[in-house]
Every structure is written in structure tokens, then in C-alpha cells.
Amino acid sequence: MNKQALKECNQFIADFEKVIKKPKKDPSTIYYTGVDLGTACIVLAVLDEHFKPVAGAYRYADVVRDGMVVDYIGAVEIVSELKAELEQKLQTELLYAAASLPPGTDELDGGAIKNVVQSAGFELTNLLDEPTAANQLLNITDGAVVDIGGGTTGISIIESGRVVKVADEATGGTHLSLVLAGAYKFSFDEAERYKRNEKHHDELLPTLKPVIEKISSIITQQISGYTVKGIYLVGGTACLKNIETIIEKTTGIPTFKPLNPMFATPLGIALSCTDQVLK
Template structure:
């Protein structure tokens, strides 16, 4: 069933998301060449395992990409407000120092279907970190703003949850979210190998080939969630976003289990942060 898995390519007239993601990935840890052309747009993806901050220039090109371990969220909900705020403030300060500008506004995102008060907590974190104007968007819509899927399903697998958006004709037709993501895969691996959850996350990244067989049941559980959330859209391909499934072979597992076409992208961890930045005012 491996022929059901294909790399992401241009899915609309908006351009090729692969080139955009490759460009953004090349900026991680890199100093900018010079002052960026404004106005700048900032995206803050709070994340379960790490927080990612992306800055786009006036033409929508990435000019700064940075991340820092967080652990302040669980299942998409802020559980350590002080730690989350400190992480965002650190990333904002590093970006300002590198770019030589003040970043006053930003966008951030929340998993679909969580309570309104929990979604607003993401806004409050960014405001407490120094952003005075914060736009709030759901993570699936943010991912779509990077991928620009016309007819397909955007599957955003984060650390704590899996969000699904069904798009027809480029318009959102259905939106849903269920618990279960990268953190749950880490728990499976930690239990099987006798590791701490933190060490399991590292092992998953550094030993992907060895980790995949152990993670198949967890991946199939995620696949079942996707199946349940897309019962009226079985004919549409799945476009994978988020860092949780950045494991070689994960797309094949989902494609074989669901018997559906799965579209994968390089540096999928950056899909949602870039889309969040595109959502900024």
C-alpha cells in the first residue's frame, strides 16, 4: 500500500508548500542576512513538547524561525502558564535581537473544539509575554493556510491531540479534534523500552527505523481517530501536518491501515507555525 503515500506538492495556485517549508527549515538557528522588509507577521505555536516562533516578512517569506522546549501544554491546554509565558518571552526577545525590530503583534493557535476559556489562555500567554495585539486561530485552519489544500483532509497531529479539517473547493466543510498525538506515542515507546517519556521522545527522533514497529499500535489509534472524524470524506486524501508524525514510515502505516492516500511534507513541524504567522494581522 506504499503507493498510497505521496509527497506534498502544489495543491493550489498559491505555490509549492514544500519549497516554503524547506526555506523555513533552513533558517532554524541561522542569523538573518539583513534587516527584513516589513510589515512583519509573527506566529507563535505553543506546542506540547516545544514552542515554535516564526516571523514572515512583508512578502510572506520566512525570515526567522526559532523553537524552545516547552512542556507547558497538555492535550492542547495550557497547564503551566508561567512556563509558557517565559518560553514565548524568550523566543520573542531572541527574534527581536536578531532582527533588530520590536515585535508587538502576533498570532497564536489552539486545537479545534477545546473550550473557549482554554483557547483564550493561549492569547493570554502571548499577551503576558509582551505581544499587545494577538490574533487567535485554530491549528487546522492555520495548517491549511500553509498547505492551501483544495479538496482534501488536513490532519494536524500535535503533541496532545489530532485535529482534522475537511476541505472541499478550498472551503472548510467540517472541523473536529480528538485527544491523542505525539505525547501518547512517547508513552507507548517509553513503556516498551523502559525509558522516561523525555528520553523516549529523543529515541523516537534519533532511532526512527527501530522505533516505528513499536509505535504501529499508537499510529493505528491515531488513524482510527482520523477515520471517525472523516466518515463522510473517505474519498479525499489526507495531508499530514504537525511534528508528531515526522517519523519515517508513519505515513505508510496510516495509508495501509486506512486504505487511503496520504500526502506527506518535509519539515511538517513548521506547517502550522507558518500558517499561524500568515494569520497575523
């Protein structure tokens, strides 16, 4: 990823962060929504007819576990509420949405995610795996996009602009929170909240380093046999300060992450949205 591409990616995320606080109400002939049903957080990203960010909303929730919808009603309620909130702010109806799921879980859970999005009132136009979705924003032609979510780490290996392998392993932010809860004698929810506060990241890194190294070993194992010259981190867990430094040191491969990795996947999902309903 060259400096210009990273700069453009960071600018897109920065623009999205601005419209979360202050939506753009300029009329658009069509709106494209990305729905990211994460283990720790549900994010909706809305783009206009020119595929520029106009609004967004997110909510921390516990309706998905290890990439699987475990509270279907709760998931529908949250997506419906966020949709209604954004529609009120934009003074329009949001019709079309794309969604994503961890690599390799399509047969197990693709139907559930599809049903959540449709039950919330959207017409689903695309369903793709998370790291491939994130690459709609990153535009990597060669390398590995690694989506470190709450429950899982998804890896998409890209060669000459083509996805040649996707994989998913059940290690992510949840495991960091469990280690933190044990070390600090916190409840799991307390550990989650403590971990999200960037002020604590320098202090937490030594405690969390073994789990990050485990994630690094998963990446190394999954990319074995492929020529990967760069690793690109996305997902909420990648927000942890200096996680990229540990992964780069452990894998021996240059590792990068955008401005706010939590928003890369939902924005990539939105960029993959169309007005053609998925059959």
C-alpha cells in the same frame, strides 16, 4: 495536493529552516509572527512584509498538555524569551502575532493562549484552530488536514476550499512516548528524546505501529460521511518516518506530508497574521 503545490510548500519550509539558522536582516516595514504553543514544542515563525520567512526559533517544553496551557508562567517566559531572541537577531521589535489552538478547545483554553501571547508582549491579530492554520501553507481545497501534535490529533475537513468540519482527539506523540517508555524501560523524557532522533525511526516503527493505527482509526471515524480523497499530515508527531505509509494503508486514502511537518502549522499561523489587533 498537486506536485507543484507540495513543491512550493516544501520550499517555504526549507526557506524557514534556513532562516532559523541564519535570520534575514533586510529591513521590512512590518513583521508577522506565528506562535505555535505545542504540547512538546513551542515555535515562533517570523515573516516579512511580503510574507516570506525571515527568522524562527523553537524550544522543547512541557507547558502545554493535551492542547491546554498547564504552566501559564512558564509559557509566557518561553514565548517572551524566544521573542526577545528573534528581536535581537532582526534588530527590530516584533509587534503582531497570530496563534492557534486545537479544534474545539476555544471556549476551554482560547483565553489562556490569547493571554500568553499578549503577556509576552505581542498584539494578537488572529486565533485559529491548528489544522486550519496549517492549511494557510498547504492550500488544500479538498481533503483532510490532520495535525498530529504531542497531546492531540486535530482534523480539519475541507471541501471546495471551505472548512466543513473540525475535530480533535486526545491521542498524539505523548501516547507514542508512553508506549516507547514501557517497551524500552525508559523514563518519559528519555523516550521523547529517543523518538525525536530520526536514526531510531526504522527500529521504533513496529513498536509504535498500534498507536499509529489508533490515530488512523480516529481519522477514519472523523471523516466518515465526507468525501475525502487525500489526507495531509502536519505536526511534530508526523515527523516520524513512514507514519504516512501506515495511515494510508489503514485508512485506504492517499496520505501526504510536507518536508518537515513540525513547521507547517507555525508557518500557517504566521501567514494568517495581520496588523489588525484581535478584539
